[in-house]
Amino acid sequence: MAQTTQSEPAKPKSPNKSVSRRPLEGVRVIDLTKIVAGPNATRMLATMGAEVIRVEWHDQRALDLLRGVLPKAPGGEADSLNRSGLFNNINPGKYGITLNMSLPQGRDLFKRLIAKAAVLCENYSPGQMERWELGYDSLRKINPGLVYLQISGMGKSGTYNDYLSVGPTAQALSGLTHMSGLPAPMPPAGWGYSYLNHSTGYYGAMHVMLALLNRRRTGRGCYIDLSQTEVGVMTSGTATLEAQLTGQPTPRYGNRMPAADWAPHGAYPCRGPDEWITLAVQTDEQWQACVAEIGSPDWARDARFRTAAGRKAHEDDLDRLMAEFTKSEDRYELMHRLQKQGVPAGVVQTAADRYLRDPQLKERGAFVPLPHSEIGTWPIEGFPAKFHTMPVEVGGLPGRAAPCMGEDNDAVYRDVLGLTPETIAQLREDWII
Amino acid sequence: MNTEAALSAALDGTVVIENGDERGEFAGVLLASFGADVIKLEGRQGSPSRRLGPFSSSQPDPEQSLCFWRYNLGKKSVRLEVDQPAGRNVLERLGQCADVIIDAGEAADIDRRLGLYQEMRESNPRLIVCTITPFGLDGPYRNFKMTDLTQLAMGGVMASCGYDPRPDTMYDTPPIAPGMWHAYHIACEHAVIAITAALNFRELDELTGEGDCIDVSIHEAVSTCTEVALPSYIYNEKVVQRQTGRHAGVGRTPPWLRRTKDGRYVKAFLFWGDRDVRIITEMLNEAGIEHDLESDAYRELAERSPSEAHKRFSTLIDTLVLSMTAEEVFHRAQAKGLLWASVRYPEENIDDPHFQARGTFQPIRQPGLDRDLSYPASVATDGKRRVTAFQRGAPRLGEHTQEVLKQAGFSDNEISVLAGQGVI
Numbered sequence: 129m130a131q132t133t134q135s136e137p138a139k140p141k142s143p144n145k146s147v148s149r150r151p152l153e154g155v156r157v158i159d160l161t162k163i164v165a166g167p168n169a170t171r172m173l174a175t176m177g178a179e180v181i182r183v184e185w186h187d188q189r190a191l192d193l194l195r196g197v198l199p200k201a202p203g204g205e206a207d208s209l210n211r212s213g214l215f216n217n218i219n220p221g222k223y224g225i226t227l228n229m230s231l232p233q234g235r236d237l238f239k240r241l242i243a244k245a246a247v248l249c250e251n252y253s254p255g256q257m258e259r260w261e262l263g264y265d266s267l268r269k270i271n272p273g274l275v276y277l278q279i280s281g282m283g284k285s286g287t288y289n290d291y292l293s294v295g296p297t298a299q300a301l302s303g304l305t306h307m308s309g310l311p312a313p314m315p316p317a318g319w320g321y322s323y324l325n326h327s328t329g330y331y332g333a334m335h336v337m338l339a340l341l342n343r344r345r346t347g348r349g350c351y352i353d354l355s356q357t358e359v360g361v362m363t364s365g366t367a368t369l370e371a372q373l374t375g376q377p378t379p380r381y382g383n384r385m386p387a388a389d390w391a392p393h394g395a396y397p398c399r400g401p402d403e404w405i406t407l408a409v410q411t412d413e414q415w416q417a418c419v420a421e422i423g424s425p426d427w428a429r430d431a432r433f434r435t436a437a438g439r440k441a442h443e444d445d446l447d448r449l450m451a452e453f454t455k456s457e458d459r460y461e462l463m464h465r466l467q468k469q470g471v472p473a474g475v476v477q478t479a480a481d482r483y484l485r486d487p488q489l490k491e492r493g494a495f496v497p498l499p500h501s502e503i504g505t506w507p508i509e510g511f512p513a514k515f516h517t518m519p520v521e522v523g524g525l526p527g528r529a530a531p532c533m534g535e536d537n538d539a540v541y542r543d544v545l546g547l548t549p550e551t552i553a554q555l556r557e558d559w560i561i
Numbered sequence: 562m563n564t565e566a567a568l569s570a571a572l573d574g575t576v577v578i579e580n581g582d583e584r585g586e587f588a589g590v591l592l593a594s595f596g597a598d599v600i601k602l603e604g605r606q607g608s609p610s611r612r613l614g615p616f617s618s619s620q621p622d623p624e625q626s627l628c629f630w631r632y633n634l635g636k637k638s639v640r641l642e643v644d645q646p647a648g649r650n651v652l653e654r655l656g657q658c659a660d661v662i663i664d665a666g667e668a669a670d671i672d673r674r675l676g677l678y679q680e681m682r683e684s685n686p687r688l689i690v691c692t693i694t695p696f697g698l699d700g701p702y703r704n705f706k707m708t709d710l711t712q713l714a715m716g717g718v719m720a721s722c723g724y725d726p727r728p729d730t731m732y733d734t735p736p737i738a739p740g741m742w743h744a745y746h747i748a749c750e751h752a753v754i755a756i757t758a759a760l761n762f763r764e765l766d767e768l769t770g771e772g773d774c775i776d777v778s779i780h781e782a783v784s785t786c787t788e789v790a791l792p793s794y795i796y797n798e799k800v801v802q803r804q805t806g807r808h809a810g811v812g813r814t815p816p817w818l819r820r821t822k823d824g825r826y827v828k829a830f831l832f833w834g835d836r837d838v839r840i841i842t843e844m845l846n847e848a849g850i851e852h853d854l855e856s857d858a859y860r861e862l863a864e865r866s867p868s869e870a871h872k873r874f875s876t877l878i879d880t881l882v883l884s885m886t887a888e889e890v891f892h893r894a895q896a897k898g899l900l901w902a903s904v905r906y907p908e909e910n911i912d913d914p915h916f917q918a919r920g921t922f923q924p925i926r927q928p929g930l931d932r933d934l935s936y937p938a939s940v941a942t943d944g945k946r947r948v949t950a951f952q953r954g955a956p957r958l959g960e961h962t963q964e965v966l967k968q969a970g971f972s973d974n975e976i977s978v979l980a981g982q983g984v985i
Binding site: 149172197199200201202213214216217264282284287288291293294298299300302303304305306307308310316319320321322326327331334335337339341342352353355359361364367368371372377378381383385387388390393394395396401404405407408410414467471472473475476479480481482483486487488489491494506512513514515516517518520 | 568571572591595612613614615617627628630631696697698699700701702703705706707708709710711712713714715716717718719720721722723724731732734735736737738739740741742743746747748750751752753754755757758759760761762764765771773774775776777778780781782784785786787788789790791792793794795796797798799800801803804805806807808809811817818826827828830891895898899900901902903904905906907908909910911914915916918919921922934935936937939940941942943944945948
């Protein structure tokens with residue numbers, strides 16, 4: 129198995145015991161998010177050193193479904209809520225508590241947590257927080273400096289404010305699904321995963337950190353109503369502009385380059401089953417280097433392909449001939465040969481390729497082994513940058529992967545709210561935590 | 562102060578110098594949308610993205626590139642040959658009053674400037690230097706030539722995007738790069754997260770707060786953005802397979818994309834629970850479409866052969882969807898509580914009352930164009946209005962050279978000499 133090491137259960141540090149100065153030192157985040165978009169935002173904040181306290185509950189309506197999805201770490205109890213690999217990868221560096229928000233006592237405890245926090249992130253269904261009287265207007269009375277990030281599919285204002293959405297919904301509406309794929313009459317290929325779950329998390333994190341900068345200056349918090357669909361609109365490139373000028377609907381280009389005469393520009397089959405290489409020739413010099421490296425075959429020396437404009441004009445033929453050539457080639461060997469000649473070429477890497485066969489990711493430490501209290505130590509995707517000074521660690525303050533359900537109840541309720549062990553035991557007994 | 566003023570001005574007074582090529586331009590746009598003063602350095606030929614289409618003019622024109630406009634909104638342009646000795650001196654002086662430098666491009670090119678950036682940090686310790694390169698500044702692939710396409714391939718996005726395989730499980734269609742510049746979007750979003758973290762870090766202690774050097778790898782950024790693909794392999798040694806218009810998976814899943822009466826598509830997926838069956842039944846009844854979902858025969862089929870029942874159910878949904886336009890399906894399904902959406906062209910959102918109410922798009926007029934264009938400008942509101950906006954459109958080449966240099970203390974004579982030397 130790909131598990132890096134077996135280990136003893138993690139022993140996380142208690143909240144408030146930060147060992148060094150981190151960018152978000154002293155920032156407490158109450159994390160009431162589920163699935164991927166919201167948890168990705170708080171993942172970033174935890175990576176930057178915030179004390180992120182994830183609030184969950186066992187009830188099916190409140191449970192984060194991600195705890196139950198595949199893949200699961202092998203072994204263990206089949207119905208354990210602590211074995212999802214995706215959940216583990218999306219929630220490292222956070223503390224985990226349980227809290228029954230459907231009970232008034234639970235909501236009272238929640239308000240006490242809010243009073244001691246800088247940030248609340250949540251992505252509940254439309255109207256849920258207001259039904260609990262925990263909307264921004266209520267919570268800012270408790271904590272005027274609160275930065276409240278509310279993530280939803282369409283946004284909490286506007287005419288679709290009560291529409292329901294998950295990643296694929298937002299991708300369809302924003303235009304991203306339409307733009308991905310081979311030209312009509314082929315249907316859209318769309319995105320093969322919830323891209324906007326990732327991106328929305330990124331925008332959530334940056335909005336919160338900028339609101340925190342503001343708060344340092346003004347002492348004031350704010351409400352941020354973040355729309356997943358608008359994140360898709362924001363990343364739709366030049367399509368909306370071009371359509372306004374031409375009056376024509378945005379077309380799809382497959383893997384071709386619509387903005388310049390770059391050709392060949394696409395994915396070409398290689399020797400193994402479903403193995404592909406991408407080529408993106410930007411200049412005549414690169415094309416000449418490519419032709420020389422592949423042995424100057426007659427087809428590649430065709431006068432039609434001598435210039436960028438010619439290659440673009442005859443792209444169908446060029447792609448067909450290039451694919452004939454690449455299909456007998458080893459994808460990695462060809463990539464290295466072309467790269468040596470300065471030709472942009474990259475293997476279409478699967479997850480297995482990235483994990484097992486990518487020396488760059490390995491050398492840069494892209495996978496960070498982090499302990500988990502039930503499933504041991506597993507590689508977690510790290511933050512994709514190196515920092516000279518700042519301690520930026522995906523394991524966050526606890527130095528750990530995702531928390532088990534309610535794993536930090538004792539530490540959080542004791543250290544943050546000052547509850548006694550007896551009170552905590554009673555709350556547990558009363559099914560409040 | 563209202564929230565809009567607060568967040569759109571969060572970076573008021575923050576000076577960002579942007580150097581390099583198209584790989585880093587989106588980071589500057591995002592920072593500008595929060596009020597930063599983003600100064601884009603361009604060589605005398607202008608940034609490479611000025612030569613990327615489409616163009617608003619009939620012929621390619623570096624001042625009419627929609628690609629440049631989109632990815633350089635809200636910035637100032639300073640013409641400067643930064644790799645000439647005199648250009649380096651100018652950059653060094655500009656850096657004395659800057660908060661952030663973004664430099665994007667190939668690692669070998671940026672290597673030439675790293676020493677200068679180090680010197681600039683010594684004279685201005687609060688400076689944050691953020692490089693954005695294909696693979697980061699070190700590692701065995703650091704000098705690979707890359708584009709957006711090859712990054713989406715290497716980083717794993719393409720392996721999850723495309724079309725269903727043939728019935729024999731072999732693919733006869735390629736993996737798909739799902740649109741342009743997404744590798745750069747992902748990398749720049751991470752760069753902005755890192756920069757905003759560094760801005761917070763700097764404020765931890767006002768007396769000693771220092772900036773940092775941030776080395777963003779586009780490859781790593783893309784690779785962290787493939788959702789379940791890596792965990793599927795790491796935990797279960799399963800590789801996800803591409804599927805048409807829906808999530809790649811370790812096993813085949815039912816279709817989501819369905820054709821509508823107006824020849825468009827909707828994304829109509831189901832969780833196959835009782836609730837969804839009830840809602841679809843209601844919608845079929847309302848549309849007057851005959852079905853047997855409420856019959857004993859269907860219930861027996863569902864018990865005896867769930868896959869056959871699902872197939873029949875799915876066919877009925879196809880019929881239902883085909884009886885309406887995409888927008889009708891979207892609104893009626895949402896009214897019933899289904900998570901469906903029409904597959905829109907991106908431009909169809911510009912005039913949509915929802916996005917108009919939220920101020921998602923901002924009208925901006927570029928010089929040389931006799932009309933406003935609506936640009937995506939914000940992803941959030943304060944409950945009523947958008948929280949980010951652009952103070953200006955994209956700059957003409959060198960439009961702000963004099964203004965910026967004078968603000969940095971250059972005299973008219975110095976500026977004239979630099980112009981004579983071909984540095985600006």
